Amino acid sequence: MMAAVTGIGVVAPNGVGTETYWQAVLAGRSGIGPLTRFDARGYPVRIAGEVTGFDAAEHVPSRLRVQTDRWTHLAFTAAEMALSDAGADTDELPEYEMAVLTSSSSGGTEFGQYEIERLWSKGSRYVTAYQSIAWFYAATTGQLSIRHGMRGPCGVVCTEQAGGLDAAGRTCRLLESDGARFVLTGGTDASLCPYGVTAQAATGLISPSEEPERGYQPFASTASGYVPGEGGAILVVEQADAARERGAKHVYGLITGYAATFDPRPGTPDPEGGSRLRRAAQLALADAGLECGQVDVVFADASGDPERDRIEATTLREFFGPHGVPVTAPKTMTGRLYGGGAALDVATALLSIRDGVIPPTINVPALAPGCDLDLVRGEPREGPIRNALILARGYGGFNAALVVSGTE
Incomplete structure (x- = not known):
């Protein structure tokens, strides 16, 4: 279904x-x-x-x-x-x-x-x-x-x-x-x-x-x-x-894939670096029946905290390769809305699919070292968008990933 x-x-x-x-x-x-x-x-x-x-x-x-x-x-x-x-x-x-x-x-x-x-x-x-x-x-x-x-x-x-x-x-x-x-x-x-x-x-x-x-x-x-x-x-x-x-x-x-994971307790020895965000993305794409190359845009969690940003950027680089997929964070225009933020990202991703345009991230003058992303900055980027991956992290160790797809 x-x-x-x-x-x-x-x-x-x-x-x-x-x-x-x-x-x-x-x-x-x-x-x-x-x-x-x-x-x-x-x-x-x-x-x-x-x-x-x-x-x-x-x-x-x-x-x-x-x-x-x-x-x-x-x-x-x-x-x-x-x-x-x-x-x-x-x-x-x-x-x-x-x-x-x-x-x-x-x-x-x-x-x-x-x-x-x-x-x-x-x-x-x-x-x-x-x-x-x-x-x-x-x-x-x-x-x-x-x-x-x-x-x-x-x-x-x-x-x-x-x-x-x-x-x-x-x-x-x-x-x-x-x-x-x-x-x-x-x-x-x-x-x-x-x-x-x-x-x-x-x-x-x-x-x-x-x-x-x-x-x-x-x-x-x-x-x-x-x-x-x-x-x-x-x-x-x-x-x-x-x-x-x-x-x-x-x-x-259509909502075609979803997964959620939970980070280990801070300070716990962990070979994955303490984050299960990548695992959530993997499971969501598997749920959608998609390969990495079929993702047209990622709506990032984009915490704004340097360390958490580094972890997310590393996750995306390991998953898609350096500059391997367009990434955007329209929430730079609204702030982080807590219970409303990820829902707004879902709505934005669906509008992006409808109109074939990736909305921009604003106020990011230069990427930090280690954040080698294809971040869509300043201006929208046009192009057919079939599948969007949305990432979100909640304070306390919550990770979630959702895939939305076009109908054609």
């Missing part, structure tokens, strides 16, 4: 709406700028990829806005876009054959912080009952399931930046063996609040730069970490036969 992606919804720092985002990416337009969602003075993060111009009141009913976090508001919006794009009327589909599987990294941190502040400053009577659910990792999955009457198998994957690929890969399993025919998958994140930023900064991987053009430069000799961001993508994924039966407007592509 092939899993067909029939709808895409994007809410990103450089564009709200799939085509708006895509045009921004092709133009190399960044959404990274000064952090404005709170007074960041005194915090180790001063720049971020914020979804600007997004007013939840324009997209989410008032009764749901007060019950949910911004992270879920973004997912509501992206899901509506994806369903509309897919031409799907959920009232006409069997409710127990529709499922929701999303990725989440931080949960509803902004909502949780606000409620905890009320608890400390005013007392327990001022904390709403919605605190018990709005912060929870599965809140977005549950809310989407309720709102759209999707009563099939639902779940959430919590593997940080790798989560979007894990959710998409597990969606294929739902379609193959768990009775689902129509799935909302992907993920969003919105942790640009003091609580969320403090937790993220504890990893030591966030760039200290205050300059948007210098803060996130993966594979560069000047790399100093990454810039956090918010947003993501929601996808409609269906059984290919079922999509044809219901008259889907279009199919962006």
Whole structure:
């Protein structure tokens, strides 16, 4: 069975709406700028990829806005876009054959912080009952399931930046063996609040730069970490036969391969150098039935941390050969979006296949020693794209690889 992606919804720092985002990416337009969602003075993060111009009141009913976090508001919006794009009327589909599987990294941190502040400053009577659910990792999955009457198998994957690929890969399993025919998958994140930023900064991987053009430069000799961001993508994924039966407007592509691995504990003697990213890529391509030479582009994890970048570049060199495949990291225009980042990469890869163009990586002036990649920089690169390999790593040792392919 092939899993067909029939709808895409994007809410990103450089564009709200799939085509708006895509045009921004092709133009190399960044959404990274000064952090404005709170007074960041005194915090180790001063720049971020914020979804600007997004007013939840324009997209989410008032009764749901007060019950949910911004992270879920973004997912509501992206899901509506994806369903509309897919031409799907959920009232006409069997409710127990529709499922929701999303990725989440931080949960509803902004909502949780606000409620905890009320608890400390005013007392327990001022904390709403919605605190018990709005912060929870599965809140977005549950809310989407309720709102759209999707009563099939639902779940959430919590593997940080790798989560979007894990959710998409597990969606294929739902379609193959768990009775689902129509799935909302992907993920969003919105942790640009003091609580969320403090937790993220504890990893030591966030760039200290205050300059948007210098803060996130993966594979560069000047790399100093990454810039956090918010947003993501929601996808409609269906059984290919079922999509044809219901008259889907279009199919962006197929999810043809997936694998996940886990790194050994840091400091453990390991002949593979402590990373299982290469193994994940090997397994994903084997799952897709592809050889290395059939991959037309790699959407890199691109952590921005010099050591992690070196490991990924070495993996790609050993796998494809030096400069053996075009590599890109459009997330340099959004920042790393945690639970939403890999889902946005999947959406971007599908748009790349649709239009036959590889989007650029920006703000990488010169590659670091050892990062001998064919990195697509500055301008898009045109050419037929049949198969894209997407890589993602989550903090804590998570690795995931996904292959998406065209339909012709």
